[in-house]
Amino acid sequence: MSAIDVLIRLSTIRVLPVVVIDDAAQAVPLAHALVAGGVPCAEVTLRTPAAVDAMRAMAGVPDFVVGCGTAVTADQVEASVEAGARFVVSPGFDESVADRCRALGMPHVPGVATATEVMRARAAGFTVQKFFPAAPLGGAAAIAALAGPFPDLRFVPSGGVGLAEAASYRLDAVHSVSTSWVTPRDAIADGRFELVVDRARAFREQVVA
Template sequence: MAHRSQDLVSLLGNQTVIPVIRIADAAHAVPLARALARGGLRLIEITLRTDAALESIRLASQEVPEAVVGAGTILSPRQYEEAAEAGARFIVSPGITQALLKTAEDSEVPFLPGATTASEVMEARDAGLSFLKFFPAEQAGGASFLKALSAPIPDIRFCPTGGVSAANAVSYLSLPNVACVGGSWVAPDSAVEAGDWDRVEQLAREASGLR
């Protein structure tokens, strides 16, 4: 499955922040994706935490070709398949299970599973994965934990998510084993609910400059 990890890294390009988005109203999906892409964050993760999530993925992937739309909070093979059918170009899970690994092996859609411990990272490595989500990042030890992992497991790269913000993103991005971070601060609920797409675009533009 190593090539699938590389496929996801290729999709990411030089983007260092992945917006992690919760959409309660599918009508917001298209303008939100457009605002993020205009701000320089074309690869976005729409979480399956609302009833509108799958429709939001479908709309954004169909109507915003400049965006690379993925699905997050995937907990089961069925959700993986539903998200892929809706147009998700990558799949993110808070953890890793054998059932999800099997589904990922049979799918062309790249998989970014979460890992919190050294043992979980090693299990994912044994499965051929080289790019993992570190979740929940701040609660699980933060940047210092990932720095400690970089010596014994140097060939795994991470996308820390969970408690990551504009204030601490650079502490993660400065690490050699961090490819990007995931965060919701670029699309706050208040801005989305108000349809303040200029605000979202500005936040995205600021985030796209983080290194």
């Protein structure tokens, strides 16, 4: 898939599970659980030593789109893409990260928190941006407000988004909804993948209009 195709696929799925994984051996069964729940994608955050190996394992699961999350350096982008990541998400906007993603042809979703940051990322060519941390910044109401002056952009709300808030993000300005609620870290560690299947289904039902 091209970079544009990846972003279109993610927007169709509408849910972007945020995964913190401690054991790469859990990566493939987790990916299969997400597929079974109708959410064949994941953003694996670079918060544990197992993250890159987990991406590599998930990249081998058919019809699954794995990406790198919490990318804050160009070297992290390089390692993640080499492992099979198909997209890169960052908590903020950094020129070196953006440049490396461009050089590698990787779709990049930089983080923004203010209108000024939105404008800066937009000027750099990013029309899909991560709105982070979504809940403390006003959630769906804040995205609706930003959609006024920036009708050409789409946002990925992330941070404090659980099942109770999911339906509020059924907005045209929302590209997909990022959440860790679907993939609890302890459930992954304990191998409780049936919980992930159920949560993936429940969350997607709330965000798909």
